[in-house]
Amino acid sequence: MKFLIVDDSKAMRMIVQRTLRQAGHDDAEVVEATDGAEALEIVKTEQPDFILSDWNMPKMDGIDLLKALRAEGIDTGFGVVTSESTPQMQELAKDAGARFVISKPFTAYDLADALEGVA
Amino acid sequence: MIGVEGVSTAVDPPPPPPMPESVTIKQMLDTLLEPEIDVAMVAPRTRSSEWRGLISPLVKDNGLLAAALVADAAFAHRSAAAMLMEPASETVDPRIDEMVLDAAREVLNVISGALNSRNTPHVKIDGCYQIPGTLPPSVEALLSYPLVQREYQISIGDYGSGRLTVLNW
Numbered sequence: 001m002k003f004l005i006v007d008d009s010k011a012m013r014m015i016v017q018r019t020l021r022q023a024g025h026d027d028a029e030v031v032e033a034t035d036g037a038e039a040l041e042i043v044k045t046e047q048p049d050f051i052l053s054d055w056n057m058p059k060m061d062g063i064d065l066l067k068a069l070r071a072e073g074i075d076t077g078f079g080v081v082t083s084e085s086t087p088q089m090q091e092l093a094k095d096a097g098a099r100f101v102i103s104k105p106f107t108a109y110d111l112a113d114a115l116e117g118v119a
Numbered sequence: 120m121i122g123v124e125g126v127s128t129a130v131d132p133p134p135p136p137p138m139p140e141s142v143t144i145k146q147m148l149d150t151l152l153e154p155e156i157d158v159a160m161v162a163p164r165t166r167s168s169e170w171r172g173l174i175s176p177l178v179k180d181n182g183l184l185a186a187a188l189v190a191d192a193a194f195a196h197r198s199a200a201a202m203l204m205e206p207a208s209e210t211v212d213p214r215i216d217e218m219v220l221d222a223a224r225e226v227l228n229v230i231s232g233a234l235n236s237r238n239t240p241h242v243k244i245d246g247c248y249q250i251p252g253t254l255p256p257s258v259e260a261l262l263s264y265p266l267v268q269r270e271y272q273i274s275i276g277d278y279g280s281g282r283l284t285v286l287n288w
């Protein structure tokens with residue numbers, strides 16, 4: 001299975017990848033993007049099976065990325081991994097089409113739980 | 120003569136972001152970082168020209184500055200090292216390189232979640248600046264004259280400890 005990890009922090013991309021493996025996705029192939037704009041291009045060339053994206057990023061944030069993907073008819077599964085923790089913000093993400101929203105910081109259990117059934 | 124009672128049209132300003140409790144910061148860092156975390160609130164210091172570290176402004180959705188998080192150099196280095204799972208070191212280089220800046224900024228980003236609540240305007244991190252250094256005027260003003268200043272001494276396992284400061288108008 002191929003995951004696209006989108007976050008403007010290299011350290012956080014490392015953590016998401018590490019936690020993904022701890023969550024049971026040892027064999028996952030991982031590609032990375034540093035913001036939504038870059039991710040939009042990578043999705044077209046790499047065709048990941050699932051996207052794990054931060055929310056607040058320069059150039060294009062996670063929600064705008066999700067909306068852009070859906071507008072182009074790309075229905076790749078999308079999960080938001082974000083420091084945005086309030087119910088209102090989580091609802092915004094789900095209304096845009098996110099399969100789940102995980103608040104930072106998160107554990108391998110949180111990620112495994114969220115990915116169960118969707119990836 | 121008939122008096123007309125005036126009706127005030129003044130609007131109460133929105134409440135500022137909540138100041139996080141030590142236990143909240145501990146819980147966040149416990150999950151984010153591998154080492155054992157201890158967080159204790161300590162007496163705030165007066166800002167001095169000798170401060171070294173990072174400041175991350177928190178802005179509301181309208182772009183206005185609401186609060187700021189300040190990591191001293193020790194907390195920036197040690198939390199970054201813990202996040203990157205680098206070997207612990209007692210030395211703290213006052214210079215903050217790109218990797219430390221990236222990791223420490225993300226630590227502050229995670230902590231910023233504690234400054235959002237159901238009853239206060241939404242805030243988010245807007246950049247990360249080195250101190251001393253050139254700061255946006257509003258950030259400089261908040262750093263110099265905060266209305267509320269809360270400080271935490273944070274111990275990160277074998278990495279050592281450092282200070283986190285939360286500033287509010």
